[in-house]
Amino acid sequence: MKKVLFLTGDFTEDYETMVPFQMLEMVGYEVHTVCPEKKKGDIVKTAIHDFEGDQTYTEKPGHNFTLNYSFDEVNVNDYDGLVIAGGRAPEYLRLNQRLLEIVQHFFNENKPVAAICHGIQILTAANVVKGRKLTAYPAVGPEVTLAGGDFQSIPVDGAFVDGNLVTSPAWPAHPSFIREFLKIMGAKIEL
Known part of the structure; x- marks a missing residue:
């Protein structure tokens, strides 16, 4: 059975944690x-971000x-892929040096990585987007560019794949986001 490491935190976007998990x-x-x-059994509070016609998302x-695993027990060699949720959590999670080292491991080993919305802030902080094509929530686009990435402006329900990396702008992309991640994980789904 393949193992996936899933990074999330307080005030992560609700759908971007619950649905991919x-x-x-x-x-x-x-x-x-x-x-x-945080440890196994601890909770993170989530926030629902919605698109209701305002200049940015609303938050509820x-x-x-x-959480079903303890951060301190993570052994990066045990995992086949990495998923990073968005929301507000990435703005503070990216300050954790061990978390950045974990992300760098997946890129150094060319393992599948999926990041959505503001989760890309963790990638920019980990210095792994230089020379890569990727997308994010549009407000994160300037960070991608400053970190040396090639920001791709795509529809909110789309996913962008560059090698081992799948990125999407926001939760409306879950069907394409997860489908593309499963492909790079090597999953075979017969219908």
């Missing part, structure tokens, strides 16, 4: 959800999400 478990992966300074309280 459930989808990846549904296809049979063992998914370890972790957050720095989400659900409590229970």
Whole structure:
């Protein structure tokens, strides 16, 4: 059984944590959800970001999400892929040096990585986007460019693939985001 490491944190976007976690478990992966300074059984609070015609998304309280693995017990060599949720969590998660080292491992080993929305802020902080084509929530685009990445402006329900990296602008992209991640993970789904 393949293992996926899933990075999330307080005020992560609700759908960007709950839905990919459930989808990846549904296809049979063992998914370890972790957050720095938290242990298995701890919760992260989520926020629901919605697109309601304003100049940016609106934010509402989400659900409590229970972590199923302890961050301090992560051994990067145990994982076949990495998923990074968006929301507000990445703005503070990217300050954790161990988390950045974990992300760098996946790129150094060319393992599959999927990041959505503001999760790309972790990639820019980990210095792994230089020379890569990727997308993100549009407000994160300047960070991608400053970090040496080639920002791709795509529809909110799309996914962009560059080698081992799958990125998407926001949660409306879940079907394409997860489909593309499953492809680079080597999954075969017969309908």
